[in-house]
C-alpha cells in the first residue's frame with residue numbers, strides 16, 4: 056500500500072478551508088487518504104481525530120477534540136463532518152466506574168462545542184483518552200488477516216514489531232476506550248494499538264506521522280503474510296462466458312425471490328442484489344474453502360450490521376430451474392432457522408429484550424457465480440457486496456495461512472444489536488415502491504421518461520430501455536441527477552428481437568436482481584390510409600407495437616416464476632384501441648393487438664400472482680427536456696391534415712376531451728405507480744388517461 060501523503064496536496068486542502076484551523080484541515084486531508092483506500096476502511100468504517108486548542112467566545116482557550124461524526128464516510132469528509140467536543144471534560148470519563156451507552160451519548164451530545172456538530176463516532180472516548188494530537192483507526196485487511204488467526208496475537212507481534220501493543224477483542228465504545236488507554240499507559244512508547252478481530256489504531260503528533268504509521272504497519276502485516284503463507288489459497292480456473300451470465304441471472308432471481316418476505320406491517324419487502332465476479336472471487340467460490348468461508352463469522356464487528364455474521368454457500372448450480380429453486384430455498388430456510396436459534400440463545404443468555412431483525416441472509420457465495428449481496432436499498436446491497444469481497448479475501452488468506460478465527464457469536468450479537476450501530480442503518484422503507492425493480496421500454500421518449508420519473512419518485516429502482524442509445528443516455532442522466540444514480544440503470548435492446556430482449560433481461564437481473572414491474576411502452580406510429588400504407592411499413596409498426604409487447608411479456612415470465620413474488624405488467628396502450636382514427640391503421644391495429652394480448656396474459660399469469668393492466672392515454676407531447684419521439688415524427692402530418700400549428704395541435708387535443716385537460720407523461724406515470732402499488736385487486740383492466748373521451752370509454 057502506497058503512502059499517499061503529498062505536501063502540495065496537503066497545502067491545497069489547507070487553502071480550501073481558510074476559516075478552519077490548519078491542523079483540522081490536515082486532519083481532513085489524511086482522513087480522506089485513508090477513506091479512499093478500500094484495503095483500510097469501507098463505507099463509513101474507521102475513524103480519525105485531532106486535538107486542538109481553540110479560543111471560545113469569552114477569549115478563553117479550551118481543548119477541543121475533533122472526532123469523525125458517526126457514520127460519516129472518511130473518503131469524502133469535510134471539516135463539518137467532525138464533531139467538536141469539550142476535551143477537558145470528556146477526558147475525565149475514564150475515571151468513571153460506570154458509563155452506560157445512553158449516558159455516554161448524552162454526555163457527548165451536551166459537550167459539543169458547536170451546536171451543529173454531528174453525533175460523534177462511537178469510539179470518541181478512545182480518541183479523547185489517548186494523549187496524541189492525531190489518532191487514526193482502520194479495519195485494514197492485512198491486519199485482520201493476522202488478528203483473525205489461531206495464535207493471532209503472536210503473529211501480530213512478530214509481523215509489526217515492538218512499536219505495537221495488542222489488545223484482546225473487547226466491545227467497542229466505553230470498554231474498548233478504557234482497555235486501550237490502560238494498555239497504552241503500560242507501554243507509552245508504542246506507535247500503535249492492534250485490537251484482535253477488529254483493527255488498528257495509530258497515533259502521532261502531526262497528521263503525516265499518524266497516517267504514515269498506519270500505512271507502515273499495514274504494509275508490514277502484508278509483507279509478513281506473503282512470506283509466511285503456507286499454501287496457495289485457491290486454485291480453480293475461471294472464466295465468465297455467456298452461459299455463466301445466464302446462470303448468474305437465474306441464481307440471483309431465485310435468491311431474490313427466496314429472501315423476499317413480509318415485514319411486521321405485512322408489507323412485502325424485496326431485496327436488490329449486487330453481484331461480484333472478480334476472477335479471484337470466482338476461484339474462491341469454486342474452491343474447497345468456500346463452505347468454511349461462509350460458515351465463519353465477520354472479520355471485524357463493524358461489518359455485522361451490513362452483512363450479518365454469516366453467509367450462505369451455494370456449492371452447486373444445477374441446470375434445471377426446479378433443482379436450483381430447491382437448493383436456494385433450502386439454503387435460505389436453513390440460514391433462517393440458524394439465525395433464529397442464534398438470536399434466541401443470545402437473548403436468553405444475556406437476558407436482554409430486543410426485537411429480532413429480519414433473519415434473512417445478506418451474502419451468498421455461489422460456485423462459479425461469485426458473491427450475491429442483498430440490500431433493501433441498492434446502496435445497502437452495494438455496501439454489503441464491497442464488504443463481502445474484502446471479507447472473503449481476508450478469510451481465504453487467513454485460512455491458507457493456518458486457520459481463520461472469528462469473534463464469538465456472543466460478541467457478534469453485541470455489535471449486531473448495539474443501538475449505536477443500528478442507528479447507522481436506515482430502517483425507513485422509503486417510498487411505496489422501494490424494493491421493486493421496474494422496467495420501462497421506449498424510455499427515450501416523453502411517456503417513458505415521465506413513467507420512469509414517477510416510478511423513481513415512488514422509490515422503485517428503474518431500468519430504462521430503448522433502441523435509441525443517445526436519447527436513453529440523456530434520460531438516464533436527467534433522472535440520475537434528479538434522484539440518485541443507484542436508482543436508475545439503462546439497457547439498450549431491440550423489442551422486436553426476442554433474443555435481444557432476453558439478453559437485456561439477463562443483464563438487468565445481473566445488475567439489480569430481477570424485475571417486478573414491466574411497462575411495455577415502446578411504440579411507433581405512421582400516418583397513412585390503408586390504400587397508401589406500404590405493407591413493409593405496416594409490418595414495421597406491428598413488429599414494435601405488437602411483437603415487441605409479446606417479446607417483453609414472454610421473456611419476463613421465467614423471471615416472475617423464479618422470483619415467485621408476483622409482479623405487474625402495465626401496458627401503455629392507446630385511446631385509439633376503442634376510438635380509432637382514419638389514416639392511423641397500422642398504429643391502431645397494432646395497439647389493439649397488444650391490448651388483446653395483455654388480456655390473455657392477465658388470464659395466463661394470474662396463477663403466478665402477476666397482474667396485467669392496460670393504460671389508454673390520449674396524445675402526450677412531452678416537455679422541453681424530453682420530447683415525444685412519436686409526435687416529433689407524426690406531428691407534422693397530423694398538423695397538416697388538420698391545418699394546425701404545433702400549439703394549435705396541442706389545443707385541439709385538449710379541447711376534444713370532457714375535462715379540457717392536456718394529457719401529460721406524468722399522468723401516465725401516476726397510473727403506472729397506482730397499479731404497481733397493488734393497492735386494489737385488479738387485473739385485466741383498462742384505465743383511460745385521456746381527460747374523458749366518450750367514444751373511447753372502455754366497454
Ligand SMILES: [Zn+2]
Pocket residue numbers: 101192193194253254357
Ligand atoms: Zn473500528
